Amino acid sequence: MSTVTTADHHDEHHDHKPTGIKRWLFTTNHKDIGSLYLIFALAMFFLGGAMAMVIRLELFQPGLQFVDPQFFNQMTTMHGLIMVFGAVMPAFTGLANWMIPMMIGAPDMALPRMNNWSFWILPFAFLILIISMFLPGGGPDFGWTFYAPLSTTYSNDSTALFVFAVHIMGISSIMGAINVIVTIVNMRAPGMTWMKLPLFVWTWLITAFLLIMVMPVLAGVVTMVLTDKYFATSFFDAAGGGDPVLFQHIFWFFGHPEVYIMILPAFGIVSAIVPTFARKKLFGYASMVYATASIAILSFLVWAHHMFTTGMPVFATLFFMYTTMLIAVPTGVKVFNWVATMWRGAMTFEVPMMFALAFIVLFTIGGLSGVMLAITPADFQYHDTYFVVAHFHYVLVSGAVFSIVAAVYYWLPKWTGHMYDEKLGQLHFWCSLISVNLLFFPMHFVGLAGMPRRIPDYALQFADFNAFVSVGGFLFGLSQLIFLWVVIKCARGGEKALAKPWDGAEGLEWEVPSPAPYHTFDTPPQVK
Amino acid sequence: MNAKHSTLIGKLSLLVVAMFAFGYALVPLYDVFCDITGINGKTASEPVSAEAAIIDTSREITIEFIARPNQQMPWIFKPEVRRMRVHPGEIHIMNYLAENPTGRAIVGQAVPSVSPGQAALFFHKIECFCFTQQYLAGGNDMLMPLQFYVDPALPAQFSTITLSYTLYDVTSQWQDSGQDTESEFGE
Numbered sequence: 001m002s003t004v005t006t007a008d009h010h011d012e013h014h015d016h017k018p019t020g021i022k023r024w025l026f027t028t029n030h031k032d033i034g035s036l037y038l039i040f041a042l043a044m045f046f047l048g049g050a051m052a053m054v055i056r057l058e059l060f061q062p063g064l065q066f067v068d069p070q071f072f073n074q075m076t077t078m079h080g081l082i083m084v085f086g087a088v089m090p091a092f093t094g095l096a097n098w099m100i101p102m103m104i105g106a107p108d109m110a111l112p113r114m115n116n117w118s119f120w121i122l123p124f125a126f127l128i129l130i131i132s133m134f135l136p137g138g139g140p141d142f143g144w145t146f147y148a149p150l151s152t153t154y155s156n157d158s159t160a161l162f163v164f165a166v167h168i169m170g171i172s173s174i175m176g177a178i179n180v181i182v183t184i185v186n187m188r189a190p191g192m193t194w195m196k197l198p199l200f201v202w203t204w205l206i207t208a209f210l211l212i213m214v215m216p217v218l219a220g221v222v223t224m225v226l227t228d229k230y231f232a233t234s235f236f237d238a239a240g241g242g243d244p245v246l247f248q249h250i251f252w253f254f255g256h257p258e259v260y261i262m263i264l265p266a267f268g269i270v271s272a273i274v275p276t277f278a279r280k281k282l283f284g285y286a287s288m289v290y291a292t293a294s295i296a297i298l299s300f301l302v303w304a305h306h307m308f309t310t311g312m313p314v315f316a317t318l319f320f321m322y323t324t325m326l327i328a329v330p331t332g333v334k335v336f337n338w339v340a341t342m343w344r345g346a347m348t349f350e351v352p353m354m355f356a357l358a359f360i361v362l363f364t365i366g367g368l369s370g371v372m373l374a375i376t377p378a379d380f381q382y383h384d385t386y387f388v389v390a391h392f393h394y395v396l397v398s399g400a401v402f403s404i405v406a407a408v409y410y411w412l413p414k415w416t417g418h419m420y421d422e423k424l425g426q427l428h429f430w431c432s433l434i435s436v437n438l439l440f441f442p443m444h445f446v447g448l449a450g451m452p453r454r455i456p457d458y459a460l461q462f463a464d465f466n467a468f469v470s471v472g473g474f475l476f477g478l479s480q481l482i483f484l485w486v487v488i489k490c491a492r493g494g495e496k497a498l499a500k501p502w503d504g505a506e507g508l509e510w511e512v513p514s515p516a517p518y519h520t521f522d523t524p525p526q527v528k
Numbered sequence: 529m530n531a532k533h534s535t536l537i538g539k540l541s542l543l544v545v546a547m548f549a550f551g552y553a554l555v556p557l558y559d560v561f562c563d564i565t566g567i568n569g570k571t572a573s574e575p576v577s578a579e580a581a582i583i584d585t586s587r588e589i590t591i592e593f594i595a596r597p598n599q600q601m602p603w604i605f606k607p608e609v610r611r612m613r614v615h616p617g618e619i620h621i622m623n624y625l626a627e628n629p630t631g632r633a634i635v636g637q638a639v640p641s642v643s644p645g646q647a648a649l650f651f652h653k654i655e656c657f658c659f660t661q662q663y664l665a666g667g668n669d670m671l672m673p674l675q676f677y678v679d680p681a682l683p684a685q686f687s688t689i690t691l692s693y694t695l696y697d698v699t700s701q702w703q704d705s706g707q708d709t710e711s712e713f714g715e
Contacts, residue, residue, distance in 0.1 A: 110533055178540045186532050216544050220551025232700075235555060238639045239598065239696030246558050250551060313565075313646055 017518065025120070028112030029518060030097045033119050035415070037094025038408070040122060042484070044086030045401075047130075049477050051079040056473035058456050059466050072456035073141035074133060080144030084262065085169045086126055088396065091404045092265040093176045096204050099411065100180060102509040102516065103198045105189025105525045110182040118175035125168035132158035132165075143454060145255065148236035148247040152228040163226040170215045177211035180204055189508070191527030195286065198507050202289050203268030206296045210257045210264070213300075218254040221247065245310050252303035260299045262396060264292055266363075266403030267334055270356045272507070273410050274338050277353035278345030279504035284337040291330035291337075298327050308379045317376045324374035328367065335364055350502075351425035355406035358433050359399060366394025369444065384454075387447025393440045405432075405483065412490050413497030417515030420490040428486060431479035438472025565649075571640050571691075575659060576652045583617035584680040587687075591678070594692040595624055595638075601697040602630050603664070605638075608671075616680040619654065624693070626662065627669035635701075636662045638672075638693045647689045650679035661698055 017023060027033060054075045058066050067075070097115065101108055109115050133139030137156035140146065151159060184197070184205045197205075224247075227233040234240020236247045267288075275282045282288065304312060304320040312320075338360050347353070369391040373379050382388060412420050442465045447453075451462045458466065500510040508527070512520045591614055593607035604627040614620055628634055638658040642648035653659075657672035664670060678689065 111537070174544055178537060178544075181540060182533050182536050185536060186530075212540060212543050213547050216548035217551040217554075220548050224552075224555075238694065239637055239698055240701070241639075243558070243562075246555065249558060250554050253551075253554065311643070311645060 026116065028108070028116050030101050030109045030112070030115065031415075031516060031518065033109075033115050034094045034096075034098030036119050037090045037097060037122075040119075041087050041091035041094060041404075042487075044082050044090070044126065046480070046484075048079050048082035048087055049480065051075045051082065052473060053477050055079065056470040059458070060470040061467070062458050062460055062463050064457055067456070069456045070138060070141055073143075073454065074139050076454050077140045077143050077146075078129070078133065081129065081140070082126070083396070084144060084258070085166075086122075088262050088400050088404070089173060090122060092204075092207070092262070092400075093173075095200075095265065095269070095404070095407050095411075096176075096180055098415065099509060100183060100201055100204060101187070102512065102520055103201050103507055104184065104187065104192050105508050105521045105527065106183060106187035107519060107521050107524075109179050110187055111179045114175050115179055118172045118179065121168050122172045125165045125172065128161050128168070129165040132161040135161075145251060146222075146225065147251070148225060148228065148244045151225050152236055155229065159229055160226065163222045166222045167219055170219045173211050174215050177208035177215075180208040181212075184208075189521065189524040189527050195289070196527060198268075199271035199282065199285070199288055199292075200265065200268035203264040203271075203292050206292050207261050207264045210261050210296055210299065214254040214257045214261075217250065218258075221250045221254065224250070245307070248307050248310065249304070252306045253300075255306065256303040257296070257299040259392075259395070260295055262400050263363075264295065266359065266400050267292060269403045269407045269410075270338060270359055271334075273352050273356040273406055274341050274360075276410075276502045276505040277350060277356075278342045278347050280341055280345040282337070283340035283343075284333070287333055288337055291333040294330040295327060298323060298330070302327065305374055305379075308376050309383045321374055321376045325371060328371055331367055335360060335367075346504075350409075351420070351422065351429055352406045352410035354426070354429045354433075355402050355409065358429070359402045359406065362394055362398030362402065362436070366391055366396075366399055369394065382447060384452055385447040386443040386451045386453055389453050390440050390443035390447055393443070397440065398436050402432075408487065410502075411509070412487070413501040414509060414512075414514050414516055416491050416494075417497055418490050418492075418494035419497050419501060420486050421494065424482060424486045424489070428479060428482040431482060432476065435472050435475035435479055439469055439476050440472075442469050442472075571642055571648050571651055571653060575654055575656065577654070582680055583615050585615050587684075588613045588615060589678050589682065589686070590688040592688060592690040593622060593624075594690060595695070596693070597636075597695045598697065601634075601636065601695050603628050603634065603636055603695060603697075604669075605636075605693075605695045614678060616678045616682055619675060619677045622674045622676070624657065624672045624674065625669065626664060626672055626695075628664040628666055631666040633663065633665045633699070634697055635699045636664065636695045637698045638662070638695045641692045641694070643690045643692065644686065647682065647686045650682040650686075651689060651691065652677055652679060658693065661701075 018026060024032065024036060027036075052075075054067060055072065058064070058072055097109060100106075129139070135158050137158060139158050140151075140155070140162040142150035142155055146162070151162075184201055188197070224233070224235040228235050228237060228242075234242040236242050236244045238244065271282055271288060301323045302320055304316060305324045308317055308320075349357075369387065373382055373388065373391055409420060409425060412418075446458075446462045446465045446469075449462065451458050497514040499513050501514065502510075508521075508525060509516075511525065590611055592611045593609065595605050595607050597603050597605045604625070606625055608623045608625065612620065612622065624638075626636065640656075640658050642651050653674065653676045655673060655675040657674065662670075662672060
C-alpha cells in the first residue's frame with residue numbers, strides 16, 4: 001500500500017469523526033474504545049485504591065479508630081469488586097482493544113458497534129454499585145465473594161443493586177469476549193497463521209473463552225442470590241431444602257477461572273516485553289501457547305481448593321489438592337521460558353522491562369504461596385487469614401497490575417506518539433517495587449500467626465506488623481500518583497516517538513507510525 | 529456484518545446460554561451427587577423400611593444428638609438424651625422435645641446433617657419428624673420421635689456419629705401451601 005492512499009484514507013475518515021463528547025459516546029473505533037477502557041480502569045484503580053487506604057488506615061492501629069465495622073466491611077467488599085471488575089478486567093480489555101487489531105493486521109475489532117456498547121454500559125454498572133453505598137443501610141458488605149447466607153439472609157436492601165450491577169458487568173465482559181474471539185478468528189491478516197500470533201493475542205483468545213464459559217455462571221449465581229433474597233426461592237437456604245455450601249461451589253466454579261482471566265493476558269504482556277528488552281526471540285513459543293491452554297483447562301478442575309474447610313471428604317480434598325498443584329507445572333514452564341529468553345540476551349532495563357522483571361519475581365512468590373495454600377492440611381491453618389490476602393495481592397497487584405503498568409509504559413509511545421519520561425518512570429517503578437513489598441510481604445507473617453482477614457480490629461501482637469503494612473500501603477498509593485503524572489505528561493507531549501521506539505521489538509503494531517493513526521491496516525498487511 | 533462473523537457469534541452466544549443453564553444445572557447435579565455419595569452429611573429425606581437387619585453385637589457406636597433452633601426460630605428444641613450407645617442393626621427411638629413459648633402457632637422444619645459426612649449413608653431413619661413440617665400451637669409442647677438404626681455395613685473407622693438437627697421457622701410456607709394444620713404426632 002502506498003503512502004498516498006493511506007493519507008487519503010486518513011483525511012476521509014477524519015472528516016467523519018464527530019468532535020467533542022460525541023466522538024467518545026458514539027465511537028466505534030477500537031483505539032478510542034481501548035483508550036476509554038484504560039482511562040475508566042485507571043479511574044477505578046484510584047477509587048478502589050482509595051478504599052484500600054481506608055482499610056489500611058483503620059488497621060494502622062488495633063482497636064476501632066476511624067470507621068465502624070459495617071463500613072469497614074463495605075470497604076473490603078467494594079475494594080474487591082472495583083479492583084476485579086472495574087480496574088483489572090477493563091484494563092486488559094482496553095489493551096486488547098488497542099493492540100489486538102494492530103497485532104493481527106486487522107483494521108478494527110470485528111464488531112465495532114457492540115464494542116461501543118460493551119464499554120458504555122460499564123460506567124453505569126459501577127455507578128449503580130457506588131450509589132448503593134449511599135442508600136439507607138449502606139452498600140454490599142458481604143465480601144466480594146458474596147457468600148450465602150451473608151448475601152441472602154443477612155444482607156441489606158442494596159443487594160438488588162449489587163446483583164444488577166454484576167449482571168451489567170457480566171454482559172459487558174461477555175460482549176467484549178465475543179468481540180475478541182470473532183476478531184482473532186476471522187480477521188487475521190493473510191499469512192498470520194495460528195502459530196505466528198503474538199502471545200498477547202493467544203492469551204487473550206484463551207481468556208475470552210474463559211470469560212464466555214464462566215461469566216454466565218456468575219450471572220446465574222447472582223440471580224439465585226437475588227431470588228433467594230426477594231422471591232422466596234431456597235437455592236442456598238437449608239430451611240427450604242437448599243444448601244449454603246452449594247453457593248460456594250457455583251461461585252468458585254466461576255471464581256477460579258476468573259483469577260486466570262486476570263492473569264493470562266498478563267502472561268501475554270510479559271511474553272511481549274521480555275524478548276524486546278532481551279533482544280532475543282521468546283524461548284519456547286509453542287510451549288507457551290500449550291501452557292496457557294493447559295492452565296485454562298485445569299482452571300475448571302480446581303475450584304474447591306477455596307473450600308477445603310467446608311468439610312469435604314478426604315477424596316475430594318485430595319483431588320482438588322493435586323489438580324491445583326498440577327497448575328504449577330504449566331505456570332513453571334512459563335516462568336522458565338521467560339528466564340531462558342533473558343539468558344545471554346543483550347538486556348536493557350527501561351521501565352516496561354523493570355515492571356516485567358518485577359512481575360516475574362513477585363508473581364512467582366505469589367504462585368509459591370498459592371502452592372502452600374493448595375496443601376489441604378496447611379490450608380486449615382491459612383484459610384481466611386492474612387496469608388491468603390498476601391497471596392492473592394502478590395498475584396494480582398505485583399502480578400496483574402504490574403503487567404498492566406508494564407504494558408502501558410511499553411505501548412504508550414505507540415498510543416501518544418511521545419516517549420514517556422524515563423526518569424519519572426524509573427522513580428515510579430522503584431517506589432512501587434519497594435512499597436508493594438512493604439505492603440504485602442509482612443501480611444504473610446501475620447497471616448501465619450493467625451490474623452483473620454476482613455476484620456477491622458486485631459489482637460495486639462499484630463500491631464507492629466500492621467503499622468508497617470499500612471505505611472507500605474500509603475506509600476504504594478502515593479507512588480501511583482507518579483504513574484498518573486507520567487501518563488498525563490506523556491499524553492501532552494514529550495520526545496517524539498519513532499514508529500518502533502524499542503529496537504528489539506517485533507510485531508505488526510510497530511510497523512504503523514507513532515502515534516498510531518486513527519485507522520490502521522485498512523489494507524491488510526502481508527505477513528511473511 | 530459478514531456471514532463468517534454471524535456464524536461464529538451464533539455459536540459463541542449459544543455457549544453463553546448453555547453456560548448460564550449449566551450454572552442452574554449445578555443445583556440438581558449437586559443434590560444428586562450428594563445423595564449418591566452422601567458426602568454432604570445429608571441423610572435420606574424418605575423413610576427406609578425397617579428390615580430385619582442382623583444385629584452386630586461385636587461393636588458399639590456412639591450416637592451424639594445435637595438439636596438447635598435457627599436464629600429466627602423461637603422454639604425450644606432439644607433431644608431427650610445427648611448421646612446413646614447402640615449396636616449396628618438395632619432399632620432405637622429417640623424423642624426430641626419441642627416447645628413453642630410464643631403466643632402464636634409456628635410451623636417448623638428440621639434439617640438433618642450427619643457428621644462425619646460419609647457415615648450419612650449408613651444412618652437409616654425408619655420414621656422421623658424431619659420428613660414433614662411440624663405444627664405447634666402457641667404455648668404448647670410436643671415430643672417428636674425419630675426411629676433409626678445404624679447399618680451394620682458401617683465401616684470400622686467410624687465409632688461416633690453425630691446427628692445434628694437445625695430447626696427452621698417455615699410458617700409462611702405452610703400458610704401458602706394450605707395444608708392440614710394438625711401435626712401427625714399430636715401433642
